[in-house]
Amino acid sequence: MINKEQIAADYRLIQDEITAALELTDGKAKFKEELWEREGGGGGRTRIMQNGTIFERGGVNFSAVQGNLPESVKKAFKAEQDEFFATGVSIVIHPNHPMVPIIHMNIRYFEMPSTLGTDHEPVRWFGGGIDLTPHYILEDDARFFHAQLKSVCDEFNADFYKRFKPWADDYFFIKHRNETRGIGGIFYDRLTANNELSWETIFEFSKALGRSFIPTYTELVNRNRDKTFTEEQQLWQYQRRSRYAEFNLVYDAGTKFGLETNGRIESILMSLPPTAKWVYDFHAKPGSEEEKTLSLLKKGIDWV
């Protein structure tokens, strides 16, 4: 049977693998590590890389925290229990280059003691997802990205991709802009075992997803890193980043959870962009690449 120590240990290892590979891809910047402890229990390893050849800022966080749930979170989880344990790996990367996409990945596990007593199995679930936010949507790249995700999903369950892809469309949605954050990906939450799905399969799936991050993103970086770009395209990149900031501050559940459980602020908000621009009442030029990208920021596109 899986246990929380094993999950945390494996997730920590995945953080190591990912940071090592990203340093290799960047070729210049190195991750700096911040070890932190949470008042109330547990802690984490925040690793940040800045001012690289490719990555303007990349954050790869591991955490394993425990303690008492704040009232607001208890209410949201409809939980009667106070205690909780949560572990996960969270990544957000903001590249320098407007043709290299922003990426986000998260795998996480959550556990609370059973209300029936300590001799019962705890209440537990897995969650996670990956989504891609190209400043300019390139259809070949979008197809590649979704094909990679589908292939990880299909390895574990024939229903995963078709359940988790629309879930990402709904989750990574900026309601007040009526646009998706990017081209989506997959998202799942409160995934629990049942007759057809074991805890082991869910756990292995989450690790496979974590380990698919590097081959998928490296390919997308390498396809685009040597393209030339204009100042205007960089400005567009900063505008798109402002939408990213809006999503994370207004809607993102992980950010809210972090802020409400008194997480380490700099680790939680490492997802925010180094530079963002808000341009009042922007309208893309008809027929431009910017207009095309905006037209593809919608739910329900079948990329595979």
Next chain:
Amino acid sequence: MINKEQIAADYRLIQDEITAALELTDGKAKFKEELWEREGGGGGRTRIMQNGTIFERGGVNFSAVQGNLPESVKKAFKAEQDEFFATGVSIVIHPNHPMVPIIHMNIRYFEMPSTLGTDHEPVRWFGGGIDLTPHYILEDDARFFHAQLKSVCDEFNADFYKRFKPWADDYFFIKHRNETRGIGGIFYDRLTANNELSWETIFEFSKALGRSFIPTYTELVNRNRDKTFTEEQQLWQYQRRSRYAEFNLVYDAGTKFGLETNGRIESILMSLPPTAKWVYDFHAKPGSEEEKTLSLLKKGIDWV
């Protein structure tokens, strides 16, 4: 007796006065107006000035909207009624110059029909406030700003400043950073008439507050507009602006109300800065002006 048409008409006039005066101060940029209508009833006049000699972006909005309250707002207001009317003037100005402060002002009126029937007085209240967000806090300017506000308050009620100043400290507070947005100002909400305070006095106070904006802010602009500044100081300005964006997207009630009542997005989010920078884990140099500013971003400072 005051009525909502009169309030809206006077507030609209205050918008006119303020935009004319700001154009004069800037000397170069002119406001562009966007008239908009709200699906469901009413509309507004959004006026935006950009790329001025002083003001990188200034928004001065007037709106008078009506219609049905969305469920989430009804719940927040503990209202049984569906209909509402709201009018107000809202200002946010982001100057080019790091020594010129960001300013925000809002005056507003809200009304719902009485649950006792249309022959009864409606449920109504006034709200509003002004707060100042200097990128660098200059103590003389902070004292001047608060003295101006106190003098407007004192003209109408001896208790206003001492009630509304701490209210601003509490409202304009970035909880997850444990810092105030700036040096505060005054804030009030759901202000209603009682035995000692008439509706007319509250209404006149809100207009006096609106009309104090120009003399107060013009003085602060003129004190600082000709100072030289470094690139490092501009970077600091952009960092402070990222905190402004965090406050508005995470905490600001007016922004939330606007997003939830399907207001015009570009008018609501004109408060967001033209350029903002998030620097990971920034620490001000000991003894620096930046460090001094951070040390003054706290509640309860008595500036008068």
